[in-house]
Amino acid sequence: LGIGDDAAVLQTAPDKACVVSADAVVEDIHFRRAWHTPRQIGRKAAAVNISDMAAMGAVGRWLICQAGLPRGTGLGFLKECLAGLADHAARHGMALVGGDLTSTAGPFFLAVTILGEAPPGGTLTRAGARPGHLLAVSGTPGESAAGLLLLTRGVRGGFRGAATLVRRHLEPEPRVLLSRLAVASGAVRGAIDLSDGLSTDLDHLCRRSGCRAVVEVDRLPISPSLLAGSRRLGRDPLDLLLHGGEDYQLLLALEPDRAEGFLDAARRAGERVTVIGRFTAGSPGVWLRRDTRLRRLRPGGFDHFAPSPP
């Protein structure tokens, strides 16, 4: 399995596969020094990579970090970042094993590669959703985007839920336990993590799987914090939920026969999972249903190469 999924799967021996993925975080694109502490920067660099492993159902083991350090930035700053990275990795049973340090005339970056082991039954991929499968999402997406918008306005408190939203953005929690449950259940056939936004990532899942997703608007898990934040921001909570990025939750395609067992196990483990729709036959893409009305949902998430808004 090569380019195009959350990770590459490399057959290292007839009965053994290595799963490898890479995600970089770049200053002022993925983090800001005004908002993130150095430890939070490192933590985020770890979390986004650990999330890729979770989306593959793989057990991450090792992280390698390449840092580009601007000349004006001290090694103390870098050390704090690496401590944040190593701590978050350790919390998930993984280790920072090496890397590279270079200077750069541009923004600070951490380019992390993560290595893990494929589960015995094979990895979860973006290509496994089929018509008839249920569509589920973990957690309460949109909160990270709301947190980011609050930070851009200098708001970190002042209403119930503000701190939660900001923390969701600064300290995303990859769904490692949920991924293990997904693999163990045998119910999960396709998976992707939410990095660019639900509409965009679900579109990827549909395209790679060759089927359509119908999302029931009324089932979407809008949290009280997101609702309060949206009101404060003057934004539509649904818009944030559907198009906001960097939640690092999981989108899952579930076999209907086995879904209940998995949903039970997740509930018992304290992992929130909501069935929000279903996959159907048809040309790949995402549709939204409210009552009997159906409309196409275009990918509206973050695009690194879209023109900047005016």
Add this chain to the structure above:
Amino acid sequence: LGIGDDAAVLQTAPDKACVVSADAVVEDIHFRRAWHTPRQIGRKAAAVNISDMAAMGAVGRWLICQAGLPRGTGLGFLKECLAGLADHAARHGMALVGGDLTSTAGPFFLAVTILGEAPPGGTLTRAGARPGHLLAVSGTPGESAAGLLLLTRGVRGGFRGAATLVRRHLEPEPRVLLSRLAVASGAVRGAIDLSDGLSTDLDHLCRRSGCRAVVEVDRLPISPSLLAGSRRLGRDPLDLLLHGGEDYQLLLALEPDRAEGFLDAARRAGERVTVIGRFTAGSPGVWLRRDTRLRRLRPGGFDHFAPSPP
């Protein structure tokens, strides 16, 4: 084996180890668009990583590339870079298997991670040199630094050897075949590749091995191209050979009893290897000997964080 060598060695099973290393190239630090074609940029990103595998005696298999693309730079440029990277990898039997693309407000970068397999007898490391071992170097170091200096002066020809020096800088050749011969011979006990300069990298080898190296000045392999280039540049060729970086040759510690067999095999394969001294007991560091005079050689290679020259 963790941080501090050319690569990390990860025990993936009781009888199997994965070797992983990471090296980033950053615009205006490791390459310039004015000098390097996009293909040469990608090629270099591959070569510096393949060289790390060679220094470990490992067989590289897979490369992962994380690219940071400035907003003004087109995807066509990136594709050419990746083609150069993939071609060079393929030439050495390796494959580009994945990666990540992000935008950046700063210079273009390629952060590559390489995965390989440890040889059955274990990897070559920086810690294996012992008093009594011979010190050998491959190729003719200093040529890459001379080529770089010529490029900074806008010189690409005009004397015999100029094109060679410039090519050594733009298209370094990692010593993959020599590394295989080193492992097969059983003669090589310690190894490092020349990225920062002979004086600096040999100092690393000495410190990690806990012994001293004595380099015989009269044995150092100054090539006719380097001699001609030095004359043109008004530089001391010895200075370029000892302190110039980015040659991606190998420094090797050889068991004297078995050295001849290895040197023979290298010669037959067309790989130039020169014995330039020996390791001795004593506090770690590098000494230069000319006739009976001995002087300390301080690391004088490239330091990413040294103050810029005035």
